[in-house]
Amino acid sequence: MKGLAILIIIVLGLGLGLARPAAAHDVRGEVVFLDVGERAVAIEVQVPILQLELARRAPLGQVPAATVAADQAALRAYARRYVGARSRDGREFGVDIRGVTVENVAGHDVVVFRGQLTAPEGADARWFEVRDDLVLNEVVTDTAYVFLRTDLQSGVLGEAPTLLDYLHYQRRSLVVDRSPGTRWRGFTTVFHLGMEHIAEGTDHLLFLLVLLIPAPLLVRGGRWRDRRAARAGLAATARIVTAFTIGHSITLVIGAAAGPVLPGAVVETLIAVSILVTAVHALRPLFPGREALIAGTFGLVHGLAFAITLDGFGVDGPSLAIGVLGFNLGVEAMQLIVLVVTIPWLLLIARHGGAYRRVRILGAACAGIASLAWIAERTAILRTPVPAFVERMASHAVVLLGALALVAMVLATRQSSHRVPRDRPRRAEPSGTP
């Protein structure tokens, strides 16, 4: 294994050795990304390998990634000298260089410096003069293009970085003025993001809806047979939703603050598994009486997915707080809307045992198939047309809702002799009350 690794390194090294002179012709500039918070600015500088070699007068060798890894301390110290910012009253920001790596950006290998610039006491990061002398300290012909990537308080969420200006040998610093931004603007921006995220989060909504299908029901003889009192059904629904909310809020905060806990692909697969489990439970009770617990536990998984969306917003404390709070409230708001327009129909239909049984089985079966298809796709086992079909169905959610409402109203107006009487003598079976 080690021999193979060495062979690969040699081959790559030769390949890089042949490829790099072409890079020597294409003397591109640096690219600087700024993520602006309230008290701090995250800075990311991508430096073409050749430019860094010229600036430091030190080659990075045939395998730059290895050299950079070995020289971490020296490179961080180098960056601390040449990257910085000044507040409006001329005081220096604190500089914390967090890492130096070699990455491939748009087909070119660059050295990426990542750091945090923190405003001095009494100043904030809404107005600062940033400088990047990583290459310009030595190489006269260099250019550094400075982009604004994220600024929550101005509603800039990082999808389309905008070029602010560029640095060159006669202009080594740049004033960045984000003072028009406000916390409220930041809050409303992420609030909308949260609402959108859940509205488009077919898998999140499917999990919740399928989990709520058995809420109006009671277990008897190991099967869903009886109907709960309307109030008890509502109460069960409320407990399940609350537990799910608590669960996803916890991991949303942790994930946003600490960074990705699990790889995105794993999280997505687990979410699909959560839907499968709830779908099976809706067919045959797997965990009767413990729906809230299951909702809370799986909520933890769903929260990790939300946290991934917020990656990059938590530049500093205030930004993280606004980001997490706003996003979560947006999620809850949209979640509430979805439930308010869906659950009443389900509860109405639940009065008609036979009809509800069909709705339950149909809903669970569809969710089950969707979840299996998602699992297969997200683990790269098998691609099917099912996920695309599900997304298309979801985009016609209003139609599906209308159908559900229609069924509920038709049933309500019919004198149904299939209604299961509410008061049945209790048996020794465990009740459905969580």
Next chain:
Amino acid sequence: MTSLRITAALGLALTACEDNPSSTVDASSDAAAAVVDCTSATTQIDKAICQASGFLGTLSSSQKTTANPVFTDTVSRTKWSNLPGQERPGARMGDLSATQQAAALEMMSTVLSSDGMVDLNGVRAADTYLGTMSGGGTYSGDNYYVAVFGTPASTGNWAIMFGGHHMAFNITFVNGVAHPIPNHLGVEPKASFTVGNQSYGPMIEEGAAVKAVFDSLGSTALASAKLSGTFSDVVIGPKEYGTGSSAAAKALFPTGSNRIGVLVSSLTTTQQDLVTAAIQQWVSDYDAETAASLLATYTSAAAYADTLVAWGGTGTTPSVDVNGTYFRIDGPRVWIELSCQSGVVIQNATHYHSIYRDKTDDYAGTL
């Protein structure tokens, strides 16, 4: 030669469909016959207008859409570069028929001098040469683009762009006067090379002329003419690429105490003549009138009292064969840079990048 005659004959057949009475092709003679007949034009500007219109006349209407953008397309007018494979306005020479290519080159040989055509042909040949050395790719003398912006006329504004890898000729005409800046020329290899039984060396003289200036300076002068820092290219290359404005380039001209070097007016007459000869290497690429006028402006006593020569690189004396060596002529208007960098395809020799700009007259001040 036979294939050329056949193509020329085909060209005639095609152009016969064009409504262009001034296009003639004599299929029975060899390729020396003119495609566009401008013998009736007497002044330089009339010849340029005639040739440019004649070239456009050889094109189909769809070709003309690409090759004849409006003068106000400022973004395209800044799309010149030293790099191969960049997006450039105009028709690609390789996509034009032999007649159309001949017409384009006739146009260029009217606005450029014979020295200028040596440079143009030489840099194109160098790309073909690099193509053979590197197994093809984007290197080819066919990957050069010709464009005429606006309507050639003796009043008003129009422009010619001809360029590709290591070449950018940008000539802006304002009320009949040619303004040939900014201009980029580069070449790899910088030594002579052979393509198709012909020998080329397009920038040998440029390099020698600049080298001669600095060879004439004593060690004290060389020391005071040295710029600090590392030069990995020219400073003011195509920094305005695609921006539609010359602002990005203008911001890079050094001013005041940032202008370092040896004052030309403090040099001996012999040394000043060497500076003039160096400037001439770039300025004389253009028609005689334009070149003479510019040269007079750049080399007047007043100009030389504010013109500096400087160099950058390693050591105490500059060598064109050392990677990172850099030369500059920095006048009140003239700006010429020559940088020597490691080869890309031919790796054991340096190659040249050069820039010739005019601090107040790039793009005739229209951008």
